[in-house]
Amino acid sequence: MGGVENSEPPLKRVKVPSGDLKNLVDEASHIVPISSSLGDSMARPPCSQGVEETVGMKGVIKKQEFVKIITRALYSLGYVRTGALLEEESGIPLHSTAVALLLDQVRGEKWEESLVTLHKIGLSDEIMVKRASFLLLEQKFFDLLKEENLMAALDTLRNEIVPLSVDVGRVRELASCIICPSQCMALRISSQDGTDANSRSRFKEKLEKLLPAAVMIPERRLEHLVEQALDVQRDACVFHNTLDSEFSLYVDHQCGRNQIPSHTLQILQAHKDEVWFLQFSHNGKYLASASKDHITVVWEVKESDLVLLKHTLTGHQNPVLTITWSPDDSQLLTCGVEEVVRRWDVNTGECLHVYEKAGVGLISCGWFPDGKGIVCGMKDKSICLWDLDGRELECWKGQRTLNISDMAITDDGKRIISICRENAILLLDREAKFERLIEEEQVITSFSLSEDNKFLLVNLMNQELHLWSIEGDIKVVAHYRGHRRTRFLIRSCFGGFEQAFIASGSEDSQVYIWHRDTGKLLLTLPGHSGAVNCVSWNPMDPRMLASASDDRTIRIWGLDGLKRKGHYSNGNGIT
Amino acid sequence: RDMGRLFLISLEGSTYSCKHCQTQLALLDDIVSKSFHCRHGKAYLFEKVVNVNVGEEEERMMITGMHTVADIFCVGCGSIVGWKYESAHEKCQKYKEGKFILERFKVLGPDGSAYWVGRDPQVGSDADDA
16 A cells, blocks of 8 residues: 555554543543634644554454544535645644645646655555656646647656656657647547546546545545445345335334235135136236136236236136236236137227147247237247247247147247246247256256346245346356245246345145245245245236135235225125 | 145156046156066066155065155045155165065056056065166
């Protein structure tokens, strides 16, 4: 670092117990009267009687540094008098005498003098001193050119700048300035932003950045430290589920668990058999549920958070296994088990198209991001891409997908994701035409893709959830445990504010919620009387979660105590 | 038959399946030995079995000595179909560890055939001193 005050003795490092220190400070403050005018009060001797003082309970904050960044902050805020007073009263000047002089001389454009002062600061890093000298001499050079004193400028360049042997490229540029003065204007402008005033402040910035932080005391250092602390608080807040929480400096930030949906707001009864799947639309205005009873129900989420039945979609001859919303939420795809895929209009509830392949049952489906095509997994393990009218556009044969498989397509349409083997998930890159695999040691039962397409949540046979990062380095980044899965296909999902939570169904009839980053199990929600097969978190409302169960019902979960327009519906939610 | 929502692994080839619900349990190719016995007659030792839940471990005295085993149950209907060898106390029996027994009486063969108890006089469970 090398920032030693110019004529003061080096500070000896002696640790003083903070108790004693406090007494020292208290006593001292009684002795010296606090004066409100500058230059009048007796400056306290610098507290360097061979002791390095600290503040705070842990003894890690050096008092000198603490006071200096406060002083800096005061000046930044515009409280010049207070800043100067603090320097006086604490006896801790913001800058050492030499540095203060240097800054003064720079302000006054006294380059020769500033060079001398620069060397008096006592920096140990030679290269740094040379670079700083270069900056100062550069300013001198430009000034001379401006005065059209070419000989002096050349002399400076040759005899002062070149011997530094730093920044050789820049030296050449400066040389070209002498030959072609108009070029110099361009150079000056391009490198230092236009007007003289601007170029000066940019030069000062460069100088400040060059010299060590301990010497210059960076601007906005205190603000930066406070923001860091707030970040840490926020990251530590596992229940953080809302954008509009304010951060106060008075108290550590901590959301209560009442920020996460944990109370049953509604029980939706419309299905006549086990409900296997459900999902909110992208805009959070609709919820679609699929059941063993061959029926898909479309629900509407009203302003008041009340969920009402909108359409009952019939037509499948087999239980409906999965649903996907079109990118614009105007249509739905539903897939019957080893049967056909149907496309529906959300507004009218009518079936627009039936997709099937002779002799092969369809087992999964997905929308293409442009909404103009659909992708289907087949019982014969292949994956087909069709346009909306049912014309086959592409087909990947071979072992691409399994009997019970989820299908996902990334928002850029580039990757198709499906379970291709018992313990492996295929990431099929359409453009590059290559495949990557995620391999697990256990059998994979289902998966879910995050909204940003960067993570995959994988459900394993051994009741664990693994969170995989699938962008760049493919690897597991977190584990979640606690729920039960021994026989059934149980689904999990991402959700909440910034998808900071993981939710899952479970065979013990509860909904499980974990904090995504820490893996900590936050809540288990009882209520259903049968296995919870699937969960979906409203993408537009972090306070709403839906669950589908073997007990034939769907539960809407929300925050406690939220007032609704007088509705707590136990019926089937029909208007 | 919950084929959709029940999570089942499907096997390709000649398979043995649960007698009650036809859930696939093991491949013919994974048979290690056919010379085992159980209370209900013949039993086969398999390298690998799927779609079963493994129960609690317990110590059991078999024909060939003491073993730590766990009963296995069909995921589809819950009926007990055999057991898994968790550990064998005698060195020469260690080859069984991690492998599974399916009772012939509890499964349908690759040709769909059942098996009737009473053909073999049996003295207890286990055997095959390979």
